[in-house]
Amino acid sequence: MRRFLLIAVPYFWLLALFLVPFVIVFKISLSDIALAIPPYTPTLDFSAGWAGVRAFFSALDFENFTWLTQDDLYWKAYLSSLWIALISTAITLAVGYPIAYAMARAPEEWRPTLMMLVILPFWTSFLIRVYAWMGILSQEGFLNQFLMWLGIINEPLTILNTNTAVYIGIVYTYLPFMILPIYAALDRLDESLIEAAEDLGCSRLSAFWLVTVPLSRNGIAAGSFLVFIPALGEFVIPSLLGGSGTLMIGKVLWEEFFSNRDWPVASAVAIILLAILVIPIVLFQRNQQKQAEAEQ
Amino acid sequence: MTIKSLSLTAVLALGASAVQAEEVRVYNWSDYIDEELLSKFEDETGIDLIYDVFDSNEVLETKMLAGGSGYDVVVPSGSFLQRQISAGAFQKLDMAKLPNHKNVWDVVEKRTAQYDPGNAYSINYMWGTTGIGVNVGKVQELLGEDAPIDSWSLVFDPANMEKLGGCGVHFLDAPGEMIPAALQYLGENPDSQDPDVIAKAEGVYMAVRPYIQKFHSSEYINALANGDICVAVGWSGDVLQARDRAAEAENGVEIAYHAPKEGAQMWFDQMAIPVDAPNPDGAHKFLNFILDAQNMAAASNYVYYANGNLASQEFLVEDVIDDPAIYPDAATLENLFTTRPYPAKVQRVATRLWTKIKSGI
Numbered sequence: 001m002r003r004f005l006l007i008a009v010p011y012f013w014l015l016a017l018f019l020v021p022f023v024i025v026f027k028i029s030l031s032d033i034a035l036a037i038p039p040y041t042p043t044l045d046f047s048a049g050w051a052g053v054r055a056f057f058s059a060l061d062f063e064n065f066t067w068l069t070q071d072d073l074y075w076k077a078y079l080s081s082l083w084i085a086l087i088s089t090a091i092t093l094a095v096g097y098p099i100a101y102a103m104a105r106a107p108e109e110w111r112p113t114l115m116m117l118v119i120l121p122f123w124t125s126f127l128i129r130v131y132a133w134m135g136i137l138s139q140e141g142f143l144n145q146f147l148m149w150l151g152i153i154n155e156p157l158t159i160l161n162t163n164t165a166v167y168i169g170i171v172y173t174y175l176p177f178m179i180l181p182i183y184a185a186l187d188r189l190d191e192s193l194i195e196a197a198e199d200l201g202c203s204r205l206s207a208f209w210l211v212t213v214p215l216s217r218n219g220i221a222a223g224s225f226l227v228f229i230p231a232l233g234e235f236v237i238p239s240l241l242g243g244s245g246t247l248m249i250g251k252v253l254w255e256e257f258f259s260n261r262d263w264p265v266a267s268a269v270a271i272i273l274l275a276i277l278v279i280p281i282v283l284f285q286r287n288q289q290k291q292a293e294a295e296q
Numbered sequence: 297m298t299i300k301s302l303s304l305t306a307v308l309a310l311g312a313s314a315v316q317a318e319e320v321r322v323y324n325w326s327d328y329i330d331e332e333l334l335s336k337f338e339d340e341t342g343i344d345l346i347y348d349v350f351d352s353n354e355v356l357e358t359k360m361l362a363g364g365s366g367y368d369v370v371v372p373s374g375s376f377l378q379r380q381i382s383a384g385a386f387q388k389l390d391m392a393k394l395p396n397h398k399n400v401w402d403v404v405e406k407r408t409a410q411y412d413p414g415n416a417y418s419i420n421y422m423w424g425t426t427g428i429g430v431n432v433g434k435v436q437e438l439l440g441e442d443a444p445i446d447s448w449s450l451v452f453d454p455a456n457m458e459k460l461g462g463c464g465v466h467f468l469d470a471p472g473e474m475i476p477a478a479l480q481y482l483g484e485n486p487d488s489q490d491p492d493v494i495a496k497a498e499g500v501y502m503a504v505r506p507y508i509q510k511f512h513s514s515e516y517i518n519a520l521a522n523g524d525i526c527v528a529v530g531w532s533g534d535v536l537q538a539r540d541r542a543a544e545a546e547n548g549v550e551i552a553y554h555a556p557k558e559g560a561q562m563w564f565d566q567m568a569i570p571v572d573a574p575n576p577d578g579a580h581k582f583l584n585f586i587l588d589a590q591n592m593a594a595a596s597n598y599v600y601y602a603n604g605n606l607a608s609q610e611f612l613v614e615d616v617i618d619d620p621a622i623y624p625d626a627a628t629l630e631n632l633f634t635t636r637p638y639p640a641k642v643q644r645v646a647t648r649l650w651t652k653i654k655s656g657i
Contacts, residue, residue: 033640035383037571039361071648076657139464140524161510244511244654252651258354259471259647261361261640 022274029267030060040263064268073252074269078276081249084163084238085231088170092227093220095171096178100219101212103179104186115183118176130169130240137165137241161243169237174230178223185219186212218291225284233273249273320578321346323356323367325565326514327537328422330598337585343578351514352470360385360570367570368579371421374411374564375472375637386417386568393580394419396587404604407634408564418566419583420604422533422596425562425624425632426473427555429516429535433548434463434526446554448481451529454503461507464525469511471650473561474501474529476635480559487635491645501653511654517541523549531563532621533601540600553621555628562632564604596622 034041042059044052068074103114121129136142137160144156159165189212197207213220235250242248249269256266326349338345348367350356353376359365360372360380372380380386391397397419404420412418430445438459444450451457457465468474476486478497488494509525516528521541528535532553539551567586569579585591593611596603600616602623609617616622624632638646651657 035379035640037361037363037383037385039383073648073651073657138524140522244505244508245656247655247657255647255651258352258358259650260644261354261357262644 025267025270027060028263029064029265029271030062031264032059032063033262033264038263039261064265065272067265068268068272074249074272077247077249077252078272080247081232081234082276084166084170084248085228085234088167088174088231089224089228091167092171092174092178093224096175096223097182097220099175100179100182100186103183104189118179122176126173127236130173130237133165133169133172133241134160137168160241163242163246165241165243166238166246166248169241170227170231170234173237174227177226181222181226182216182219185216189215218287218294221287222284222291225280225287229277229280229284232277317342317344318575318578319344319346320369320575320582321348321367322369322582323348323350323359323365324369324371324421325349326351327517327534328371328565328599330594333591333594336591337582340585341578341581343581345582353472364572365570366574368573368575369567369582370570371565371567374408374566375635377418377566377568378411379637380568381412381417385571387571387573387576388416389419389569389583390580393577394584394587396584396589399587399589399592399605399607401604401606404564407562408566408604410634410636411564412566418568419587421565421567421586422599422601422603423562423564424532424601424622425555425560426468426477426529426531427535427553427560429520429528429530429538429551429553431463431520431523431526432550432552434523435460438463438526445552446557448477448556448558451527452478452481452500452504454507457504457507460527461509464509464519464527465507466516466519466525466528466530467508467511468516468529468531469513469654471646472635472638473563475646475649476561476633477529477556480556480561480633486559486561486633489636489638489642491642494642494646494649498649498653505653505656520551521545521549523547533599536600536619536621555621555624555632557631559631559633562634 028040031040031042033039042056044056099118103111103118106114134141138144139156139158139160141160143159144153147153148156159168193211193215194207197211198204202210233250234248235254238246238248238251239254242251253266253269253273256262256269260266320343322345324347328349329347334345334347337343353373356370356372357376357380359367360370361383363385377386400415400419404423405415408418408420409415428445428448428450430443430450432445435443435445435450439450439456444456449456450460451465451467475494475497478500479488479493480486481500482496484493484496514534516525516530517534517538518541519525520528520530520535520538522545523542528538532555535551535553539553542549542551567583569576569583573579586595587605589605589607590611592603592605592608596608596616597611597613600619600622602616620628637643
């Protein structure tokens with residue numbers, strides 16, 4: 001009985017917070033747009049009894065999914081989101097790995113402070129931090145003024161409202177998600193393995209590539225997924241820092257939902273986004289599982 | 297339960313109800329009221345006012361159509377109001393609770409009746425035009441003394457935009473107003489609901505798109521005032537607020553607003569009560585407060601928009617009542633047009649066109 005309860009709790013959690021919302025969104029994606037509250041039809045009418053339920057199911061169809069294939073806006077937006085998420089993940093890894101490495105190699109007594117510095121930005125609202133970047137990157141912003149003061153540039157650079165600003169925003173926001181798992185992996189690394197590699201004739205650099213990087217593979221994978229998955233559906237960063245040319249699926253979803261009031265098509269877009277995300281999420285789960293098994 | 301604890305519970309219950317003050321929740325456009333009016337309302341009625349803001353009709357409409365927004369008073373623009381009324385989002389006003397309704401201006405009521413027949417669901421808060429705000433000094437520096445700052449050609453003629461682009465041009469992110477503006481520039485019917493006519497707006501925007509810095513519906517106020525941008529297609533009062541902020545900052549930026557001579561869109565922001573408002577009684581009190589001549593005048597004097605309240609006009613400062621950009625003369629009024637809401641299918645065409653204009657795809 002106790003065992004059953006223990007298993008039931010996480011399943012209930014999944015059911016309530018994932019499956020039920022998913023079924024609702026999926027149902028809306030099969031509906032049609034209507035001028036009403038809520039703005040789609042049909043809605044389930046239990047008062048009509050069995051006939052009502054049958055009428056409800058017969059009114060559902062896959063028309064909205066067909067619609068998504070007819071306009072190239074959607075697949076272009078998915079592709080562009082995938083691309084932006086991929087590039088951002090790569091940059092975050094390139095920036096995050098050295099930081100995590102330095103943290104893991106730092107003297108023992110510094111590490112809590114360094115860890116604190118990585119986590120500290122979370123104490124401020126995400127939205128405010130993105131707004132702060134608007135102040136830094138704008139034409140009259142700190143960055144341009146600083147570069148002009150240094151004499152590196154004469155004209156202010158246009159960074160805000162471009163894809164560059166979106167990359168900066170995503171890398172900045174998700175950097176801690178990359179650093180923490182890599183740090184955890186490197187922290188656990190047995191120093192004697194590197195000494196052994198060096199004893200056997202490895203240079204420091206090849207010891208790093210042949211020993212350190214493979215042993216932190218799990219951390220790299222976990223960090224990359226933690227950055228890639230939310231970056232793919234990102235809406236706030238592209239809408240605040242991006243320009244009119246920034247095409248991301250989160251923005252397309254917003255347009256469907258708000259400008260067209262077309263909840264059914266918006267839901268269809270969301271369902272496909274989820275389908276795309278299922279692949280990295282499953283890979284992430286596998287990676288976590290393998291890691292857990294390896295530790296046992 | 298003992299008598300003592302019973303009475304204690306009763307006292308607690310009484311206390312709780314006395315502490316819980318009446319609340320009215322208002323959802324209005326950003327930068328759209330004199331904040332002193334809000335505290336004045338609280339002082340006069342003892343009602344707690346919770347005041348939230350938005351910057352696009354789309355956001356408001358989504359909240360209304362989802363239902364259960366929790367707001368007592370909301371402020372959609374005319375064509376959005378009309379659609380939301382047909383969706384059953386609002387309740388009829390109880391005129392008995394609005395003694396100040398006698399103050400309304402028939403000239404405005406006649407026009408708002410096309411969105412809200414008989415003005416049964418809404419009162420006019422402000423109305424204005426969609427036109428062009430310019431940083432006069434910078435635009436004249438780039439285009440010469442005779443720059444067409446009172447014409448749509450300033451923003452729709454690529455020859456002008458090519459020169460203005462580097463200095464910063466913002467457009468409203470509001471297809472329902474930007475598409476009619478382009479159609480008016482082309483000499484088409486701005487209120488057209490024919491997808492083929494609407495499609496003609498694409499050519500206008502594609503030609504000037506490389507020079508547009510941003511499509512946004514509220515950032516341009518500060519951007520104009522700070523001198524960050526030279527031109528904004530925006531709402532009359534917002535541009536005039538930018539003019540005032542620049543004047544206050546004494547930063548040498550001179551802003552001017554024009555409703556383009558080819559014709560500009562006239563819009564109406566209407567206050568209405570959602571059908572599921574938690575406190576419709578309090579909502580009526582708020583509307584009646586706004587309908588008061590002096591309060592309405594205070595709001596207009598602050599935000600530089602014209603209102604639909606005839607009695608308020610004697611309390612308006614000269615800056616507002618005598619400014620033809622706010623209260624247009626009869627000739628300009630003739631030149632203004634209104635639009636109807638798009639049906640769902642046409643709306644999809646318009647939004648898709650707008651996405652294409654903004655993103656190029």
